[in-house]
Amino acid sequence: MKTDRQLQEDILNELDWEPSVDASRIGVEVSQGVATLSGHVDSYTQKWAAERAAQRVAGIKSVAMDIDVVLPGPHKRDDTEIAKAAADAIDWNVSIPKDTVKLVVEDGWVTLSGDAEWAFIRNAAEASVRHLYGVKGVVNKISIRPRIEPRGVKTKIEAALYRRAHLDAAAITVGVDKGTVTLTGEVDSLAERNTVEWAAWSAPGVQKVVDNLVVA
Structure with a gap:
């Protein structure tokens, strides 16, 4: 089992390896397998990528994000500009059915809402706005409401897991x-x-997933 110090070093190395992240601006602390990332980054994309990098490290049980998004002058946008850009990005995404997603922008934070038939639609909506200039964060409140009844779900999921x-x-x-x-498990x-x-x-x-998995 790795020590907290080893896990800290692994995360720092993973951040340094991630080309979309400026690792020099991010600090890492680990206590009992829980990692806390702190610092300042130029975009929400970097914050998101830093979180994913930490999650890739084996032995990390959870990640707390204490990173602030501080937008440089050229990247600052008012909420109206962000809302228009976000609406256009969602409208242009072929994975998202028309009129599925509603959005609200407040102080650079984009809140998504609406109903979708599949989880990939909800994820596609978030991905569409995550990389836009001016976005400080995304709150995804899109609900999954499939039209079809779940049949053979357990068998299909287990088969998918065995394929990996x-x-x-x-x-x-x-x-x-x-x-x-x-x-x-x-x-x-x-x-x-x-x-x-x-x-x-x-x-x-599938309408809801309860994740009780434990990182060993």
Whole structure:
């Protein structure tokens, strides 16, 4: 088992390896496997990428983000400009059905709402606005309301997990109650946990995923 110091060094190295992140502006502390990232970055994209980099490190149980987005002068936008750009970005994304997503912008924070049939639509909406100039953060409140009834969800999710060679699918238990999927078991990293959760969301008819997975 890695010590907190080793985990800290691993995250710092992973941040340094990530080309979209200015690692020199980010500090890392680790206590009992919980990582806290602090500092200032120029965009929400960098903050998001830094979080994903920390999650990729095996042994990290959770990540707390204490990073502020401080936009440089040329990248500052008022809320009206951000709202227009965000609406256009969503409208131009072929993965998002028309009139599915509503958005509100306040002090650079974009809040998304609406109903979608699939989780990938909700993720596509967030990805569309994440990289826009002026955005400080994204709150995704889009609900999943599939039109089809969930059938054979447990079998489909388990098959998807077994197709992923880097996962120990036997260590993961999938429970299904109507449209709610509950995941239990152990995974090696937060990145692996995200992969399992995404596999569950990818099954047709899933409305909610309860993630009880533990990072071993």
